[in-house]
Amino acid sequence: xxxxxxxxxxxxxxxxxxxxxxxxxxxxxxxxxxxxxxxxxxxxxxxxxxxxxxxxxxxxxxxxxxxxxxxxxxxxxxxxxxxxxxxxxxxxxxxxxxxxxxxxxxxxxxxxxxxxxxxxxxxxxxxxxxxxxxxxxxxxxxx
Amino acid sequence: xxxxxxxxxxxxxxxxxxxxxxxxxxxxxxxxxxxxxxxxxxxxxxxxxxxxxxxxxxxxxxxxxxxxxxxxxxxxxxxxxxxxxxxxxxxxxxxxxxxxxxxxxxxxxxxxxxxxxxxxxxxxxxxxxxxxxxxxxxxxxxx
Numbered sequence: 001x002x003x004x005x006x007x008x009x010x011x012x013x014x015x016x017x018x019x020x021x022x023x024x025x026x027x028x029x030x031x032x033x034x035x036x037x038x039x040x041x042x043x044x045x046x047x048x049x050x051x052x053x054x055x056x057x058x059x060x061x062x063x064x065x066x067x068x069x070x071x072x073x074x075x076x077x078x079x080x081x082x083x084x085x086x087x088x089x090x091x092x093x094x095x096x097x098x099x100x101x102x103x104x105x106x107x108x109x110x111x112x113x114x115x116x117x118x119x120x121x122x123x124x125x126x127x128x129x130x131x132x133x134x135x136x137x138x139x140x141x142x143x
Numbered sequence: 144x145x146x147x148x149x150x151x152x153x154x155x156x157x158x159x160x161x162x163x164x165x166x167x168x169x170x171x172x173x174x175x176x177x178x179x180x181x182x183x184x185x186x187x188x189x190x191x192x193x194x195x196x197x198x199x200x201x202x203x204x205x206x207x208x209x210x211x212x213x214x215x216x217x218x219x220x221x222x223x224x225x226x227x228x229x230x231x232x233x234x235x236x237x238x239x240x241x242x243x244x245x246x247x248x249x250x251x252x253x254x255x256x257x258x259x260x261x262x263x264x265x266x267x268x269x270x271x272x273x274x275x276x277x278x279x280x281x282x283x284x285x286x
Binding site: 086 | 272
């Protein structure tokens with residue numbers, strides 16, 4: 001009985017595309033994800049929720065189209081998001097991206113948007129889609 | 144030995160390098176929240192004293208193509224940060240150069256062999272904190 005209710009509830013949550021984020025729930029981060037989900041649906045009617053696996057692939061790369069020295073998010077944020085990163089060009093330390101070790105991550109929508117708009121062109125040679133942004137946050141919220 | 148201020152002033156007038164060394168020994172820490180935040184993401188936020196006002200003006204004129212990166216900000220932040228940097232700028236230095244690391248006083252103080260700059264923990268000349276632990280507090284004196 002109880003397991004069934006749980007799996008129904010989980011199914012609903014996953015359907016909203018915020019399943020993993022709930023593991024480390026935070027109202028601001030959830031709000032940011034809800035916003036990206038609405039945008040993703042508008043950009044693509046067949047949008048069916050965010051995916052941590054796609055987020056991982058975006059994070060790890062390698063990608064073409066951007067700058068060769070930063071062909072993955074991991075180039076600065078490191079392959080293990082629980083560890084401190086390092087800016088590939090300036091050498092500046094970057095705090096971990098994994099929400100489990102850095103709960104402040106993805107909680108300020110202006111900061112999050114500003115960095116997506118800078119980092120995606122460097123890595124991909126183009127802006128990230130709303131779905132990619134949500135995938136990325138979903139992956140790291142589960143790390 | 145501690146020299147009286149008058150002697151220091153005379154020495155400074157005689158050799159500009161001495162003037163720079165004295166002037167840069169104690170750099171005032173940044174006391175402007177927006178500059179600290181927006182200019183301290185990709186590298187340490189450089190103190191205004193490290194460049195003359197003209198150099199800061201050039202940097203703030205073109206944040207969209209900022210040393211190969213996009214550092215653009217909303218117009219009000221640009222106005223505020225420009226005002227802070229230029230009104231607290233250094234009195235000396237070449238205003239045509241936008242790099243601290245190309246200013247003559249800097250290259251004289253940092254005449255090291257090439258392998259130093261390619262050390263993985265240094266990576267770039269602009270990574271002041273790699274060698275000056277308390278550079279973000281304006282302390283460059285002791286290494």
